[in-house]
Amino acid sequence: MSIDPIDLHLLGESLRIARPDRAWLVAAVLACALVGAWGIVARRRALRELAGTERLAAKLGGGVSVGRMIAKAALGSLGLLALSLALLRPQLGEKADVAHRRGIDLVVAVDASRSMLARDVLPSRIERAKLELQTLIDRLQGDRVGLVTFAGDAFVQCPLTTDYGAAKLFLRAIDPEAMPSQGTALAEALRTAGSMFRAADRGAASKVVLLLTDGEDHQGEAQAAAEALANDGVRIFALGIGSDQGTPVPILDSRGKIVGYRKDHQGNTVMSKLDDGQLRALAAATKGTYVAAAGADLGMGELVAALHKLERSELDAVSGFQYGEAFSYLALPGFLFLVAGALLRERGRDE
Template sequence: MRFAVGEYAFLFLLVPFLALVYWSARRRTVARLRKLADPRLGDWLARHVSDRKAILKAAFVFAAVVFIVAALMQPQVGGRSTLVKREGIDLMFALDVSKSMEAKDIRPSRLKRAQLELQALIEELHGDRVGVISFAGVSFLQCPMTTDYAAAKMFLKAVSSDEMPVQGTAIGPALTLAHKLLTEGETPSGSRMVVLLTDGEDHGEELDKAVAALSEARIPVFVVGIGSMSGEPIPEYDKGGAMLGYHKAKDGQTVMSRLDESRLKRISEKTGGRYVNLQAGGSLTELHDFVKKLQKQEFESSLYTQYDEKFAWLLWPAFVFLLFASFVDERRGSRWLGVRS
């Protein structure tokens, strides 16, 4: 037998403590009655109240406390060991947080919609590991690979275009970082993928090399295009969140941010992934179906031992002792369980 909550053993100290409190209180009560009450009352109590039965009643209560404490410690017997395996894939989310993602051709904005879609996708995952990269002109690892989905969603919710030190949309470095993080472990090919969410306006030169490296490593890129090909102005805000106007070029013309769909489709095709356009009615449901087709890998195995709980065995005696205590008649001359006084 073992106890799952052995730290409750200190509660057994309650028994002698309660016994001491009970005995002291009883002695003080008797002394007070003898001092203050009519002598005839003391004589009546002596004739009609049995000390032996009062002590027996208290003993039943203390015995019940012992069994209740033992039950709180959760006694367990037996033990059946089961090997539990956790399987899944590695998903690295690369989220564009450049200023162009503040455009509102998709409500509430391109960035907010991407965050909401990813959070909803994470809710549907079971056992897969996820990581988060945010990028604009530079890339940062926001959340390393984890199965703690609450933490991943927290990091996703926290990303903002205001926190990026270099603006622009450099997809290449983001994919290079994703490739590095996915290949530095022991995850087998076919169990890894990148999910890229962007409007596709890449202004860097590293993209082709990153795509080739991902293709060689057999890491598909599922690309989610966010925005419209007709274009949308990029709003600008002050520190308080109030809109100041739209981003303008050096010549004073309002800059229109357009979805570069052809570039994004090439990324997905060359890596064996898939492309969806959120504005055109696409959704991450397709991504969920794509994930199901990938080969699951075993992340970890743990030996889980299940015991039979036996606390009820101790609660029944506690109940019986309390029941006995309720039936003890402290009056002299009565008989109960062979005790007479």
């Protein structure tokens, strides 16, 4: 069974145990040392009981020095302990690994309103969008990606980063049922994305908002927000998810099963349909691209091809942390202890 590395702090230094699954070796060495110590004590006690006096016990022991015996056992035990600790792969220090990459800044704005629970795209609009976005993130090379989640309001789900694993974790956490306010605030989503670009260090030459939504807008002002992005050199690539005919919005229980459909104040079933006209207008205002979700990848391949044509600039990004291996600090002393223990004679004098 694989065990994750353990991060510790020792005297102000970062310490990582890369192979904690080998800790049983340390326990085995300590157990053997205790057994050996008990054996020395038991042997000495038996000689004293047999001889009756210390002088006679020393003679019966064949000139073996108790002190040397203890020292020899201690050196051997310390050597084995140090080697077993080295096998845990201790790593010291923490150094930022700065990678120089070329890419674009991409903010993905994901519609998380309840209309995205509609199932005209299987398994649902939101789940299919998340699945295709994970594939998109896997195909990025050096680009910074961020996430904005929106419904009745918008917020930053993940800041711009090159840590694609973290971005996918935040993406999987998106849940329409967890949104604090319902609705579809396209303008607020675009403004939030714009603020992420402005706050980024060393912004890329190409900035893109990838907007995934069914296009329904309950608050207006989306066109003005798009024009503000265009003034900042940001393009909108819009992916419209849903059908023109419309589909009912399901109500789900705690297990994700449909228990009914949402209704309006008059008791009519709410039908959610794609508003591609507005999405086309938003993309056109920023010289971007609109793609209607279709095909096995919902048209994501077409968007990726368009992204790859954009100008790329050099970005500095912290891609991770690098630890220095420290096993040699334990392995060398351990070896020396073993050699010293092997060379040490138990007899205090030649017989």
